[in-house]
Amino acid sequence: MKIGCVLVMYNPQRELLTASLNALNEQVDEIFLGDNSVNMPDFITTLLNLYPNTYYHSFNKNLGIAEAQNRGIIYFQKKGFDFVLFMDQDSLAPNNLVSSLLADYNRLKEIGIPIGGIGPRPFNRGEGKPYVGAVKKGKLILPKITEVGEIISSASLIPIPHFKQVGGMESSLFIDGVDHEWCWRAKKIGGWRFFISESVQLSHQVGEGDRPFIFRKVAIPTPFRTFYQFRNYFRLVHRGYVPLYWKVSNGFKYSIKFFYYPLCVPPRISYMKQILKGIYAGITGK
Secondary structure, eight states: OOEEEEEEESSOOHHHHHHHHHHHTTTSSEEEEEEOOSSOOTTHHHHHHHOTTEEEEEOSSOOOHHHHHHHHHHHHHHTTOSEEEEEETTOBOOTTHHHHHHHHHHHHHHTTOOEEEEEEEEEETTTTEEOOOSSOOOEEEETTEEEESOOOSTTOEEETHHHHHHOOOOGGGTTTTHHHHHHHHHHHHHOOEEEEEEEEEEEEOOTTOEEEETTEEEEOOOHHHHHHHHHHHHHHTTOTTSOHHHHHHHHHHHHHHHHHHHHHSSSHHHHHHHHHHHHHHHHHTO
């Protein structure tokens, strides 16, 4: 069994990328390092000498995370790999990540469950608290295994044959909602189910940091990312396979963000411009 890791990066920090590669190097057979940066970071050559099982590919422009992941999927498909492990440049894999995911994957497989993918429990690196869905928290179906409607791409382990049946990531979404859309599509097409292994946690950071809002803290994206959040919501909301709870809960959430970001989060004007552009692009299909 061969496992390939697709790690997508964009203007990475040397220390964090080195730590990520160091954590993954002994856990997978090969790493596909897809670089969305316009210019190749000057430290890449040094890193590649340290990690010879890493294949570096520069796209020379930002293709978005979806298309970059698709390039990695094709790379490992051609090489006959069995699984792909997706990683982000800002996520740090624990040493037991792959072994724990595989162990729980096999537990599910033994009882005949159709597994679309499995990932660890992400936790907020700044807060030290696990990320748990506000609406859908999942259901514990085996000790330390929670079934959920979708998993985030970072540290998700997915059998490569699934991509032949379901297709790759939707490139036009670019960055936001890419992982969830694929999970929902896989459930519709193949009846695949998705799981979180509670045996392993992933150090992760959503957005540009958390800010207090009413009685809780919320992840704040950049204005650039906010454009895609609003655009992709309107692009996905009319699709039948997208869960109703997501449509309703995110409709409520984005209604609040529509006022909160321009009023409370600098640069306020940039947020308002990107929100309006995102809504227009989502409605018109651009």
